[in-house]
Amino acid sequence: MSDVLELVDVSVVRAGRRLVDQVSWAVAEGERWAVLGPNGAGKTTLMQVASTYLFPTTGTVSVLGEKLGAVDVFELRPRIGMASAALAERMPRRQTARETVLTAAYGMTARWREKYDTTDAARADYLLDRLGMAGLEDRSYGTLSEGERKRTMISRALMTDPELLLLDEPAAGLDLGGREDLVRRLGRLAADPLAPAMVMVTHHVEEIPPGFTHVLMIRQGRVLTAGPIEQELNSRNLSHCFGLPLVVERSQGRWTARGLPLADD
Numbered sequence: 001m002s003d004v005l006e007l008v009d010v011s012v013v014r015a016g017r018r019l020v021d022q023v024s025w026a027v028a029e030g031e032r033w034a035v036l037g038p039n040g041a042g043k044t045t046l047m048q049v050a051s052t053y054l055f056p057t058t059g060t061v062s063v064l065g066e067k068l069g070a071v072d073v074f075e076l077r078p079r080i081g082m083a084s085a086a087l088a089e090r091m092p093r094r095q096t097a098r099e100t101v102l103t104a105a106y107g108m109t110a111r112w113r114e115k116y117d118t119t120d121a122a123r124a125d126y127l128l129d130r131l132g133m134a135g136l137e138d139r140s141y142g143t144l145s146e147g148e149r150k151r152t153m154i155s156r157a158l159m160t161d162p163e164l165l166l167l168d169e170p171a172a173g174l175d176l177g178g179r180e181d182l183v184r185r186l187g188r189l190a191a192d193p194l195a196p197a198m199v200m201v202t203h204h205v206e207e208i209p210p211g212f213t214h215v216l217m218i219r220q221g222r223v224l225t226a227g228p229i230e231q232e233l234n235s236r237n238l239s240h241c242f243g244l245p246l247v248v249e250r251s252q253g254r255w256t257a258r259g260l261p262l263a264d265d
């Protein structure tokens with residue numbers, strides 16, 4: 001299996017601070033990674049590097065076999081699907097769900113006179129349907145619920161048939177039903193052998209879909225652990241990552257974590 005993403009000694013320095021600190025990490029074809037870490041750990045910064053939107057201060061990054069700095073990123077970007085809160089905020093509210101998905105095919109966020117062919121529209125509808133959005137294709141993005149927007153953005157990320165899918169906190173802000181629905185759908189995607197390599201940033205182990213194979217934990221920009229999920233996602237590593245005693249459990253492919261009671265309880 002070849003690497004779809006490879007970071008070697010990558011650091012991102014801003015205002016004298018190392019937001020990402022000497023990170024080395026490789027994602028191979030077929031792998032599904034969960035990226036865990038507390039607020040401010042550098043997860044989003046890492047995703048910006050992986051999606052080619054941020055060039056690291058030091059270190060080397062290869063995406064889909066191409067080394068950043070030696071490749072035209074505009075050719076690389078359509079091969080990477082990305083969904084994040086920052087991108088979701090940039091979507092025009094009046095545009096329909098279908099148009100929101102379609103614009104990804106043209107590397108744009110807004111529809112602007114370009115003519116979409118019917119195959120593209122059919123693909124957008126197929127992806128929306130797959131994410132449980134059938135019947136909502138013509139609704140304007142601004143009127144969609146948070147969960148519907150999240151599912152629209154994941155459909156959008158899949159529009160170009162990417163080889164790498166990056167999801168930055170896809171379940172943030174969803175209620176329990178919305179979260180469970182999304183986790184199920186992402187689990188189905190994770191189980192699809194034709195689906196791209198996946199990387200999902202999350203704060204909560206409960207959001208890790210079944211079928212995810214690897215975990216990367218970061219804290220203060222540094223990698224604490226990276227490897228097979230059943231080996232590395234344990235109480236010791238997670239407690240270290242979040243800085244308090246946590247108990248991790250796995251049941252039927254899903255994960256849960258809870259804090260230990262305080263000593264005087």
Ligand SMILES: Nc1ncnc2c1ncn2[C@@H]1O[C@H](COP(=O)(O)OP(=O)(O)OP(=O)(O)O)[C@@H](O)[C@H]1O
Pocket residue numbers: 014015019037038039040041042043044045046
């Ligand atoms: N341009 C910048 N200049 C200085 N500091 C920055 C800049 N961008 C981000 N940071 C800081 O870098 C750190 C890492 O930010 P990042 O968004 O990558 O963390 P995160 O792990 O995604 O956090 P969260 O879980 O809260 O979303 C934060 O402390 C943030 O304030």
